Amino acid sequence: MDHFSLAWTALRTAVAALDDEDYERPSGCAGWLVRDLVCHLVIDAQDVLITLVTPADTEPTADATSYWRPAAAPPSGDDPLAALIPRLAAAYGDPRLLAFHLDDVGSAAGRAAVLADPAARVGTQDMVLTTADYLTAYVLEWTLHHLDLIVDLPSAAGPPAATLAASRTALERIAGAPFPASFSDRDVLLIGTGRRPASAAQRAALGGLDARLPLILG
Incomplete structure (x- = not known):
């Protein structure tokens, strides 16, 4: 849960540091500009708030690893919610309004996570998950989207080393195998989720794991 707060604070800080023109840059999410990604983060923050106040009285059916169900193919863009995001982001007009909304809802989601009972x-x-498992799953979400945010912003601050390492561990659990030790944590996340192609040498190092990639996480 500490990693959740660390990853979420770093991501929101990176958004707060954006200049207005940065919102028109491409993000690491195919077909989305930075403004679209930030709008998606607002909805993600709302989802966190909704989930944390949606108690369940049955035994957990998933944990931080099985929460993720890799898709067979990349999103086609036909999903109604995904198609809504660019239109909703454009409706904000002034990117500072979008940043304000993320800070407002995002701060609330961060506080709710700190106050939540892990068990x-x-x-x-x-x-059904424990709160701890749910928030742990979101460390990977925030870290990947932090990398998406700065893909065209080379001088921007990246995710914290601790959350990169935690996200690598999470992705290896989802993959069911470790990535080569020669891969940096960032390489693992970008290559493992199909955000960047592996070089010939990296593919050779991946061995049989290469056939299971990319892990397309919804």
């Missing part, structure tokens, strides 16, 4: 059970997406 409590919550329901989301037809799953």
Whole structure:
């Protein structure tokens, strides 16, 4: 849960540091500008708030690893919510309004996470998880989106080393195998999720794991 707060604070700080023109840059999410990604983060923050106040009284059906169900193919863009994001982001007009909304809702989500009982059970997406497992799963979400945010901003601050390492561990658990030790944590996340192609040498180092990639996380 500490990693959740660290990853979320770093991501929101990176958004707060954006200049207005940065919102029109491409993000690491195919087809989305930075402004679209930031709008998605607002919805993610709302989801966190909703889930933390949606108690469940049954045994957990998932944990921080099984929460992630890799898709067979990249998103086509036909999903109604995904298609809504660019239109909603554009409707803000002034990017500072979008940044304000993220700071407002995002701060609330961060506070709710700190106050949550780690052992409590919550329901989301037809799953029941402990709060600790739910927030742990989101460390990977925040870290990947932090990398998406700065893909065209080379001077921007990246995710903290601790959350990169935690996210690598999470992705290796989802993959069911470790990535080569020669891969940096950032390489693991970008290559493992299909955000960047592996070089010939990296593919050779991956061995049989290469056939299982990319892990397309929704």
